[in-house]
Amino acid sequence: MDILHSVILVGHFIGLAAIVGPFLMQARWKGQFAFPVVLGGAITQLVTGLVLVGLAEMGGDDDGDLNYAKIGVKLTIAVVIFVVALLGFLKQRKTPGGGGRELLPFFHAAGGLALVNIALAVFW
Ligand code: HEM
Numbered sequence: 853m854d855i856l857h858s859v860i861l862v863g864h865f866i867g868l869a870a871i872v873g874p875f876l877m878q879a880r881w882k883g884q885f886a887f888p889v890v891l892g893g894a895i896t897q898l899v900t901g902l903v904l905v906g907l908a909e910m911g912g913d914d915d916g917d918l919n920y921a922k923i924g925v926k927l928t929i930a931v932v933i934f935v936v937a938l939l940g941f942l943k944q945r946k947t948p949g950g951g952g953r954e955l956l957p958f959f960h961a962a963g964g965l966a967l968v969n970i971a972l973a974v975f976w
Contacts (some may be wrong), residue, residue, distance in 0.1 A: 853907065860903050867896030868966065871933065875963025883952035885959040887941040894934040894962065897969075901930060922976045929969050936961045 870893025874886035908918055940958030944951040 853910070857904070857907050860900050860907065863896060864900040864904060867893045867900055868970065869893070870896065871937075871962060871966040872970075875959065875966070878959070879963070883955065884950045885940065885944070885955055887937060887944050887955070887959070890959070890962050891934075891937040891941045893966075894930065894937045897930050897966075898927075898934060901926065919976070922972065925976075926969050926972055929965050929972070933962045933965050933969075936965075 870889050874889050878885055905918065905923055936958045940951075940955050940962070943958070944955055947955075
């Protein structure tokens with residue numbers, strides 16, 4: 853179970869990178885945002901995060917109690933990230949040329965909230 857936990861945790865970090873990486877790289881761009889990558893990262897975070905919780909509940913770790921308040925807040929933020937990434941992705945698909953500034957709030961919301969979730973994961 854330990855190796856499974858480690859593999860899923862690596863996936864959790866890759867999903868994190870897929871959201872934060874494009875955000876840091878394209879934060880000052882005016883369009884052409886990498887929504888497909890961010891959306892993939894958002895889905896990865898939801899799936900790997902929930903599997904991590906499941907593994908911990910099965911007693912895979914010896915840390916004792918799970919912090920369900922923290923998990924609930926992280927899950928809520930991850931769902932919001934998924935929704936804004938999906939909206940940005942769908943709107944971008946409809947816009948010839950990859951979309952412009954009108955998609956910036958979706959892109960920044962996804963990246964900014966991912967940074968919030970990192971801080972929550974580490975400090976709470
Ligand atoms: C954008 C969304 C997310 C980001 C950026 C994120 C970030 C992180 C980070 C940086 C860690 C490592 C913390 C540490 O080891 O000290 C972590 C661990 C963890 N995350 Fe997330 N997370 C996200 C979404 C979620 C979701 C949706 C869930 C579950 C509902 C979740 C559940 C967990 C769990 C259970 C761990 C502990 C893993 C372990 O060490 O066993 N995460 N997350």
